[in-house]
Amino acid sequence: YSFGMQCLLIYSVLVSSICIYLFLLFYMFLMLKLDHAYPADELMPLTCRGRVRGLEPSRGDVDDALGKFSLTLIDTLDTLVLLNKTEEFEEAVRRVLKDVRLDNDVVVSVFETNIRVLGGLLGGHSMAVMLKGGGQHMLWYEDELLHMARDLGLRLLPAFNTSSGLPYPRINLRHGVVGPETRTGTETDTCTACAGTIILEFAALSRFTGDPVFEAHARRALDFLWEKRQRNSNLVGTTINIHSGEWVRRDSGVGAGIDSYYEYLLKAYVLLGDDQFLQRFNIHYASIMKYISQPPLLLDVHIHKPRLPARTWMDSLLAFFPGLQVLKGDIRPAIETHEMLYQVTRKHNFLPEAFTTDFQVHWAQHPLRPEFAESTYFLYKATRDPYYLDVGRTVLENLNRFARVPCGFRCYEGTCNGLLFLAEMFKYLFLLFAEDEDLPFDVEDYVFTTEAHLLPLSLSTALRSSSPPQTTPQIYELDDANFEWTCPNTRLLFPDPAYPRSLREPIRSAVDKSCPRPAPPREAGLGRAPLRAQDFMANSPEHLELLRRMGVSLIHLKDGRVQLVQHASQAVSAVAAEDGMRFMQEMMELSSQQQKEQLPPRAVQIISHPFLGRVVLTAGPAQFGMDLSKSSLGVRGFVAVVEPYSGCSELTNAEFVAGRIALLQRGQCMFAEKARHIQKAGAIGGIVIDDNEGSSSDTAPLFQMAGDGRSTDDVTLPLLFLFHKEGSILLQALKEHREVEVLLSEKARDRGKPRNEALLCFCSFLPVSSLFHSFISIVFITLSLSISFFLSCCLTFARSLSPPTDEQKPYLRGGPFLAPCQMAVSNLSSSSSFCTAVFIESTPDGLHSTALFRSSALVYRAP
Known part of the structure; x- marks a missing residue:
């Protein structure tokens, strides 16, 4: 018993240490952001500079989240309160009110701006109201963040001006979506998640302000998506036309493009208490478990043929789904899918952006997504199984080992979004290891948005939407009304603490058989080399770690190539050094073979x-x-x-x-x-x-x-x-x-040399002030063009041209064919003369002419 208590104490100290470490890590990186990047939207972790949209190379759609409104600071407001840093939170709110402006001429994503900026302002307002109610902090606060949130909500409303009620995917914060100055408004499609992930923030804004217009627009969009579901399968597609309501992409799953639509249906019921949202979610969930769920896999299907898989790989965004199943109360499939994701993570160090049904890497990117950490937190809250603390520790160790850089954490082989990390990953990992008494408030009184912002459950009793439902009320027959409308007590359903482990073991075995984990470097001289040259991938963190253990370093050359160098003394063991020598020999043989197969330029x-x-x-x-x-x-x-x-x-x-x-x-x-x-x-x-x-x-x-x-x-x-x-x-x-x-x-084609050439130079030394200057110029140009065209058809001149000088090159951009006139043109007195030169050449591509006129030190070229 004494030994058991000591082990429990050591484990408790370990968990507390991780919690403190996470706290310090978050605080340090937030301070780095304020020191190096404020008021930019993001801090670039590799260069320790702020990312300002338009000044850095575009990252495509990812940059649509940046609106020059200090995004990181707004996105992390409520996290400061969660960490009990109330004074820092108060200072951050003052910064936002002082420096952030929303009237920016910039096109942003409606979806990203809603979940990050509007959600961040509302989460910050919730925390400010709570602290002010405590009587010690934020006593000066008079709903300033809420006023800013309402301003942003009004700027987003024009996006909903479509015949369907679905929002445009992008909007100009200053000009809206109509007119050329908006540089948007031409889009016709949006993803289901983009249109269906509005209700929490917009309903909260309506309940906080008493203005029902925001909630009404969000409900209308959800009503339209519900009406457009495929009635036989009760599934929705991935992309929809915002005007006609036609499905553009008819594949359906729980990952990218749809994920948070399902999340917001269930959480809207939790936050607002409207049974209609739960009813719709239950219908969708039954179809998901019938067609998409193939435990432990979640495979996309076609909405019209739900028995037919749409692809053979899964994306990492579906990692949120076990957490949603916990909220639903369906624990068993949540444990199974989460364990599958964890085993894939263990094999590749990170959860790949996409992986195949046999758990191999499909897309070798990892943009620091937090969904797996989110599900880990919710499963631990539901089961209190210490196993999930070990899972969280593995996630944190891999982040520190493979992604940590001086100013944050870097992504792997993909477009990175550091906001996902600071706003969500840190929050869920901290909550996973924190004890209830460590938190300044009860998180059970709040709902987490998809961006992990906190909205109070008390909003369910606030102002309700004045807009009637858009759909005709329907009664659905449910297989198990008790299960569909209540949240089960997992400790009563699964009293045996070994039950979760009994579900995980078969999943672990199945993943090991489908995708064997690479053997670690040999330490005792057993087995073959851990890495073969033909299998090596320079962008694989696992392969780079194996090289390090073998004493092999990878050097990037200026011409883009990579060079491998082995230092046997730097290997972790003599056997590992031997493995490194074998790898280098294989690599040289492979390189030699590839050179024999070299393709010509x-x-x-x-x-x-x-x-x-x-x-x-x-x-x-x-x-x-x-x-x-x-x-x-x-x-x-x-x-x-x-x-x-x-x-x-x-x-x-x-x-x-x-x-x-x-x-x-x-x-x-x-x-x-x-x-x-x-x-x-x-x-x-x-x-x-x-x-x-x-x-x-x-x-x-x-x-x-x-x-x-x-x-x-x-x-x-x-x-x-x-x-x-x-x-x-x-x-x-x-x-x-x-x-x-x-x-x-394959090789350059001979385009042919000029066949017919004619060159005439007309120079006249007339005063610039002459009244006939312009008239004579026009006459000379017209005459020279006519004569040159006639000569080009009749004559073939042999050329022997010297290349133009550096001073003459700006005037001869049409090619070296103007060189015969270079002396005539460049040697004129700029103050007292003018010259007209015309050149016509006939090539296989057609007839080309160039006129050159110089007067008063000015040169004009008119092809």
């Missing part, structure tokens, strides 16, 4: 005027996609810069890219993923430009783009690689000429 030829094929850029090939060596014509098209520039997510300018050759930047994801995104957008080819400044095909060896370790048979367009120097030439051409056409081919 390709060509990017600029063929539009005025280049006419004379500019040829050496390009590296891809080991996948269309083989240009088998095409006699190559691929010809106008180039278009993609948005986002990395091409690592769906393109926001897909309509512009369609039918063109996409121009994108290296980095942030695999080349094959970039190719798939531009191909999906309708591009006919792609050119990837190196992000390593100064790299050139003159000094670097040929670079070949490899696949992503999976089948790339689905990529059918050609993809070429340009080093930074060559890429800059193409970008400069695009900057100077609105439309640039290129040819992607």
Whole structure:
């Protein structure tokens, strides 16, 4: 008994230490944000600088959350109170009131702004009211945060001005959605979660302010989604047209695109006490468990054919669902799905952004999502099983081990959103390890929004919406009314403390059989090398850790390549050093084999005027996609810069890219993923430009783009690689000429030399002040054009041209064909003369003429 009490005491001290550590970690990173990034929306953890929208490279849709309103500070207000930092909370509120302005000419996501900014202001207002009621803090507070929340709510309302009541996905905070100045309002589709994750914040705003308009709009959107469900399966699709209500994407699941719609139906019932929300959730939940749930998996299906799977992989956003099942009271499937997610996390150190049904990595990104930590917290609250404390500790250890950087935590191979981490991850991990007596208030009196903001349950007795329901009341037959309308007592249902473990064991075994965990580096000389060269992935945290243990370091070279170097003395053991030597030998053999299979360089030829094929850029090939060596014509098209520039997510300018050759930047994801995104957008080819400044095909060896370790048979367009120097030439051409056409081919094509040339220079030394100056200029230009055109059709002159000097190049951008006039034009007296030069050439691409007129030290070029 004494030994048992000592163990319990040690465990309690350990949990308390983790809790204190989390507190210090959150506080430290918030202070870093205020010191290095305030009032920017985000702190960039790698550079310790603030992210200001428009000043940093775009991350695509992720940046739609940034509205120049100190997002991080607003998003973490209620967390400060949860950590009992009331004085810091009071100072943070003063900062928000002093510095934050919402009248910004910026386009933001309605969904993100609602859950983060509006939710953050309402959560902060809830905490301020509670503290003021205690009589010690915030005594000066007069609902200022609520007034700001109402201002933001009014700015979001124009987004709901659609025939369906579903909101536009984006809105301009200053101008709304109507008019060219808004730079939005043309979107036709939105995701189900985007339209269905409004009710908590908008209803709370109505209940706090007494203005029912906000709750009425949110209810109308939910009513419309409910009416548009597939009546046979009672499932909703992923993407819907906001005007017609037609489903654009008919796949249905509990992950990305739908997740928080289900969450808000159940939580709206908890917060508002409206039975209609629970009734709808129960109908959906029954269908989810019938069609989507394949314990422990949750697989997307087609809404019209719910027995038919829509895909064979799952995304990480479904990790919230076990927590929602706890709130529902369905503990068993929550334990099973959570355990499956935990075993996947253990095998890959983080939960991949997407993973297959055999638990292999499908998308190798991890943007620090908090959903798994959220479900871990709710399962611990429901079962009080210390196992979930161990799960939380594993999550925290992996974050510290693989993601920690001086100014925060970095993402892996994806578009990162640090707000998810500070606002949610920290909060759920802290609550997991905190005892009830450590908290300044009872969290059971509040509902967590999808962004983990706290809204008080007392709102259920406040002002109710004055808008009648949009749907016809219906009576649904439920299989088990007691289960559907009550929350079960898990301690009565599962009195045996070993019951959760009995559910977890089969799941653990199933995952181990489907996806065996890589063996750790040998410490006793048993087994083969833990990592084979052909399996190595430079973006895998697990592989990098194995290299470290073997004494192998990875060095990134300036030309974009990576170099492996082994120092046997740095290996964790002699056997690990031996494994490292074996790995290096395999890698050299693999490199030698790949060099034998080296593909020849390709060509990017600029063929539009005025280049006419004379500019040829050496390009590296891809080991996948269309083989240009088998095409006699190559691929010809106008180039278009993609948005986002990395091409690592769906393109926001897909309509512009369609039918063109996409121009994108290296980095942030695999080349094959970039190719798939531009191909999906309708591009006919792609050119990837190196992000390593100064790299050139003159000094670097040929670079070949490899696949992503999976089948790339689905990529059918050609993809070429340009080093930074060559890429800059193409970008400069695009900057100077609105439309640039290129040819992607195995080798440069001979565009032909000018066949018929005529060159005339007319110079006259007349005073600039002459009244006939302008008249004579026009006559000379007209005459010279006429004569030159006639001569170009009849004569062929041999040229022997010297290259233009550096001073003359700005005047000769049309090409070297103007060089014969360079002396005539440049040697004139700028104060007393003028000169007209006309050149006409006939090429295989057509007839091109250029006129050059100089007077009073000014040079005009008129093609």
